[in-house]
Amino acid sequence: xxxxxxxxxxxxxxxxxxxxxxxxxxxxxxxxxxxxxxxxxxxxxxxxxxxxxxxxxxxxxxxxxxxxxxxxxxxxxxxxxxxxxxxxxxxxxxxxxxxxxxxxxxxxxxxxxxxxxxxxxxxxxxxxxxxxxxxxxxxxxxxxxxxxxxxxxxxxxxxxxxxxxxxxxxxxxxxxxxxxxxxxxxxxxxxxxxxxxxxxxxxxxxxxxxxxxxxxxxxxxxxxxxxxxxxxxxxxxxxxxxxxxxxxxxxxxxxxxxxxxxxxxxxxxxxxxxxxxxxxxxxxxxxxxxxxxxxxxxxxxxxxxxxxxxxxxxxxxxxxxxxxxxxxxxxxxxxxxxxxxxxxxxxxxxxxxxxxxxxxxxxxxxxxxxxxxxxxxxxxxxxxxxxxxxxxxxxxxxxxxxxxxxxxxxxxxxxxxxxxxxxxx
Amino acid sequence: xxxxxxxxxxxxxxxxxxxxxxxxxxxxxxxxxxxxxxxxxxxxxxxxxxxxxxxxxxxxxxxxxxxxxxxxxxxxxxxxxxxxxxxxxxxxxxxxxxxxxxxxxxxxxxxxxxxxxxxxxxxxxxxxxxxxxxxxxxxxxxxxxxxxxxxxxxxxxxxxxxxxxxxxxxxxxxxxxxxxxxxxxxxxxxxxxxxxxxxxxx
Numbered sequence: 001x002x003x004x005x006x007x008x009x010x011x012x013x014x015x016x017x018x019x020x021x022x023x024x025x026x027x028x029x030x031x032x033x034x035x036x037x038x039x040x041x042x043x044x045x046x047x048x049x050x051x052x053x054x055x056x057x058x059x060x061x062x063x064x065x066x067x068x069x070x071x072x073x074x075x076x077x078x079x080x081x082x083x084x085x086x087x088x089x090x091x092x093x094x095x096x097x098x099x100x101x102x103x104x105x106x107x108x109x110x111x112x113x114x115x116x117x118x119x120x121x122x123x124x125x126x127x128x129x130x131x132x133x134x135x136x137x138x139x140x141x142x143x144x145x146x147x148x149x150x151x152x153x154x155x156x157x158x159x160x161x162x163x164x165x166x167x168x169x170x171x172x173x174x175x176x177x178x179x180x181x182x183x184x185x186x187x188x189x190x191x192x193x194x195x196x197x198x199x200x201x202x203x204x205x206x207x208x209x210x211x212x213x214x215x216x217x218x219x220x221x222x223x224x225x226x227x228x229x230x231x232x233x234x235x236x237x238x239x240x241x242x243x244x245x246x247x248x249x250x251x252x253x254x255x256x257x258x259x260x261x262x263x264x265x266x267x268x269x270x271x272x273x274x275x276x277x278x279x280x281x282x283x284x285x286x287x288x289x290x291x292x293x294x295x296x297x298x299x300x301x302x303x304x305x306x307x308x309x310x311x312x313x314x315x316x317x318x319x320x321x322x323x324x325x326x327x328x329x330x331x332x333x334x335x336x337x338x339x340x341x342x343x344x345x346x347x348x349x350x351x352x353x354x355x356x357x358x359x360x361x362x363x364x365x366x367x368x369x370x371x372x373x374x375x376x377x378x379x380x381x382x383x384x385x386x387x388x389x390x391x392x393x394x395x396x397x398x399x400x401x402x403x404x405x406x407x408x409x410x411x412x413x414x415x416x417x418x419x420x421x422x423x424x425x
Numbered sequence: 426x427x428x429x430x431x432x433x434x435x436x437x438x439x440x441x442x443x444x445x446x447x448x449x450x451x452x453x454x455x456x457x458x459x460x461x462x463x464x465x466x467x468x469x470x471x472x473x474x475x476x477x478x479x480x481x482x483x484x485x486x487x488x489x490x491x492x493x494x495x496x497x498x499x500x501x502x503x504x505x506x507x508x509x510x511x512x513x514x515x516x517x518x519x520x521x522x523x524x525x526x527x528x529x530x531x532x533x534x535x536x537x538x539x540x541x542x543x544x545x546x547x548x549x550x551x552x553x554x555x556x557x558x559x560x561x562x563x564x565x566x567x568x569x570x571x572x573x574x575x576x577x578x579x580x581x582x583x584x585x586x587x588x589x590x591x592x593x594x595x596x597x598x599x600x601x602x603x604x605x606x607x608x609x610x611x612x613x614x615x616x617x618x619x620x621x622x623x624x625x626x627x
Contacts, residue, residue, distance in 0.1 A: 009512075018463050035560065042587055043541045044513045045462045045488040046558035064463075206590070334548050334593065 003052045003076040007039070007067045016068045017041040019061045024074070028056045036074055039067070054078040145169050204299045215361035220397035223356045224405055227388040228413035229377050234387055236419045244317065253389070254292070254346055255316035257369055259422045260415030262288045262309035265342055268408040272341050274362040275399045282399065291340030291360055292320065294327045295350070302360055303332050304340040313422075344369065348389070357394045364399050367412065368392040389416060428466040428475055431483045435459070435494075437502035441486045441557065441564050447504040448624055450617045453494040458581060460484040460491045461555065474581050487566045489555035490585040497572035497603070499616060501554075503565040503624060513556055517542035520565055520624070521554060527619045533609045540589030544569075548591060549602035571613070572605035 007017060017039040024036050035047035037059075054076040061067040145152040145164075155172045157164035201209070215221075230253075237251055244251040265272040265288050273284045288309040291302040303323045305311070311319065326332045343360040348371035357368040370390030377386030393409045400408075415422050433441065435457070440447045458480050460469055466482060469491040475482065480493075494500060503520060521544055525536045528544075539545045544552035554567035578597035592600050604611055 020462055033560070040461075040463045040488040041513075043487075043489045043517070043554070044556045044558060045486060046513070046556075047560060049560070207593075333599075334595070338548065 001078045002057060003054065003078055004072055005036075005051055005074050005076060006070050007073045008048070009069050016066050019063050019065050019067060020045060021063060022059065023047075024050075024056045024059065026056055026058060030054060030056060030076065037061075048073065050074075050076065052076050052078055202298060204301070208299050211361065212358055215359050218361055219359055221356075221359060221394055222397040222400070222402070222405065223392060223394045224402075224409050225354060226391045226393070226409050226413045227375075228391065228417040229379075229386045230372060230389045230417055231387045233389075233416055233419050234372070240313075244314065247314075249314065249317050250321060251313075251317055252320065252349075253372070254320050254344075254349075254369075255313045256419050256422065257344060257346075257367075257412075257416060258290050258292075258305065258308050258316050258320075259311075259313060260412045261342065261344060261367060262290060263415055263422060264408055264411040266309060267411060268404060270400050270404055271365045271395065271408050273364050273399065275364070275396065277398075285341045287341065289339050289341045291337075291343035291363075292323055293343060293345035293360075293366075294323060296327050296330070298330070301327060301332055301337060302340060302343055303327065303336045304338065306339070342366070348372065354390050355392050357392060359394055359396055363396075365393060365395040365405075365408075367409075368394075391416075428470065428472055428482050430460065430466060431481060433459075433483050433485055435483065435485075435500075437500065437566070440502050440504040443504060444562065445504070446506060447502075448621065449500075449502045450620050451500050451502075452496055452613060453498065453500065454496060456480055456493060456495045456577075458482045458491060458493050461489040462487060464491050468586065469583055471581055471583060478581075480581060485555075485566060487555035487557040487564065489553065490587065491582055492553060492568050493573075493577055493581055494568060495573045495577065497570070497605075499569040499571055499613060501565075501567040501569065501620065504562065505565075506562045513558070514541060516556070516563065516565070517554060521552070521567075523623050524552065524567070524569075524620070527616070527623055528604075528611075530619065531609075531611050531615060533604060533607075533611070535607075539591045543589060545591075546602060546604075546607045549607075550592075550600055551602055551604060551607075569616075570601060570603040571611060571616075572603050575601040575603065575606070 018041075020038040020040050022037050023034075024030055030036065030050040031053050032051065033049045036050050036056075037048050039046060039048055056074055057077045058075040060072050060074070067073065145155065150169060150172055152164055152169075155164050155168050158168055233253060233256055237253060237256070241251045269284050270282075272288060273282050275282055287307060289304045289306045290308040291304045293300060293302050303326065305316065305319045305323070308316065308319075323332075323336075326336065340360065340363065342363055343357075343366040345355070345357050345366060346369045347355055348369045351371055352368075353370040353373070355368045355370070357366040359366050368391070370392070372387050372389045374385050375388050376383050377388065378384075379386070391409060391413060393405060393412075395405045395408075435453070436451045437449045440449055458470065458475065460466070460482065462484065464484070466472060466475070470482070501524070518538065521538055521542060525538070525544060528536055533546070535546050537545045537547075539548075539550070542554040542556075543550045544554075550570075552567055552569045554565060556566070557564045575598045578601055582597060584594075584596070588594070
């Protein structure tokens with residue numbers, strides 16, 4: 001019986017290791033626990049012990065080569081069973097869960113930790129037709145295919161037993177999708193090979209994905225909406241815009257919103273806090289660092305304006321401009337983006353109206369600003385044309401009750417509706 | 426003149442070669458570069474600088490990337506036998522957790538565990554660790570930067586081929602910090618006595 005032993009996860013959660021030294025050759029008799037090979041992962045150099053007693057029938061990966069978790073390291077001929085070397089069809093069928101395996105072949109689990117003596121499983125002889133085929137390939141070929149975004153299952157191997165070799169990957173040309181498949185997707189689908197494009201995720205995209213998921217999984221999102229009438233804000237901005245321009249400062253609505261949010265946070269400390277659920281604590285912050293969600297070509301980033309409560313509208317305008325320049329020039333550093341206590345996202349600048357913003361975890365809240373638009377409003381019993389700014393506030397309902405969230409949102413809305421209060425209060 | 430990689434003969438070499446349990450906390454007497462097991466001087470070091478300053482180079486038996494040891498650092502080496510198989514990350518978490526508790530006791534705050542086996546202050550690394558496992562024995566090896574200027578890494582080490590996600594392509598000087606740079610002054614003797622007592626007890 002042949003035992004296929006695959007490179008196990010040694011517990012770092014990593015996907016690959018480098019062969020440092022082989023202790024066995026083809027034909028070496030091994031016992032359970034005897035070191036087979038010395039492997040190095042990111043932080044660990046470890047001997048991989050044999051899970052079975054037998055004779056090494058084949059080994060894969062040369063010194064210095066990278067082997068991925070789940071790829072075959074050695075094949076062990078278990079003592080007492082016939083067969084010096086697995087025949088080609090047998091090996092192929094081992095890896096592919098294919099049909100028609102005759103006899104018994106054991107395969108170590110793909111995601112095992114370091115092998116225990118009872119590791120491995122038997123391949124069932126009968127397998128559903130059409131099951132995904134996993135071909136035999138050298139570690140180098142597999143890595144190269146991965147790097148070149150080639151589906152190794154489509155490559156015809158020219159090595160022993162049909163094993164896919166490095167040269168097969170280099171010579172591989174992706175087959176055009178069948179006419180039938182293309183027609184199903186779209187009658188006017190693009191040329192073959194352009195139906196999809198696979199790109200590796202950027203680091204920033206990975207971070208966004210991780211943070212968004214963590215926020216949604218770790219908090220109880222609740223969102224409220226409000227529409228302050230902001231004609232006074234428009235007037236204030238119009239009044240000072242030209243004056244600011246002389247100092248080369250572009251006055252937008254955002255600094256007023258930041259000011260209103262910072263002021264409201266001081267009156268509603270729960271919104272400027274975070275929950276340490278494991279320790280059973282609520283951490284209140286006595287500083288007001290406002291994160292501003294910024295869309296960049298690389299993805300979403302949230303640089304922070306520190307101590308926003310202490311800055312004037314003019315200083316906030318300068319800070320917002322600095323953020324914009326740094327974002328555009330890709331010069332934001334981690335220091336620029338850490339220690340935020342609350343976040344503002346301004347999709348109104350892009351023409352958006354309402355949203356349900358995702359909390360920048362572990363913060364307690366985020367407010368979204370929509371575009372100002374004219375709408376009918378009732379003022380002193382009369383319908384007039386008003387200017388409204390849609391606000392969307394998401395809070396962590398574990399920490400913030402509905403009443404507190406409502407009061408905070410109305411507080412922010414009042415500050416935006418009457419900018420004078422931002423200075424006078 | 427090519428850089429010669431010397432055999433590993435630093436004070437904890439005996440722990441790597443030995444068979445029993447052991448703990449050694451030590452400060453290097455002079456600057457030395459220590460390569461990880463699969464590193465090469467050509468790929469890991471800025472050779473002209475290393476050669477010009479005549480910095481000795483050796484290679485440790487554990488994995489990970491090249492490090493520089495200087496008298497302003499503390500090296501912690503723990504050798505132990507184990508009877509059960511367990512994930513490496515679990516062990517890193519255990520021992521680095523002990524070190525974090527000790528540093529906290531000594532007044533260091535904002536500490537965290539990041540990557541596979543790093544201890545950080547905020548987003549910056551102050552301790553890196555690696556491991557060697559053979560049969561039922563492992564050797565844990567960690568370097569704590571107590572007071573070295575992180576620019577020294579910039580001078581001698583290339584950007585590593587592998588990096589933890591939280592590094593985010595930062596240069597050595599932006600990625601690494603020291604206790605001293607973060608405003609924490611720690612007596613080496615205090616660190617040693619607490620580590621010894623806690624590691625042997627834990």
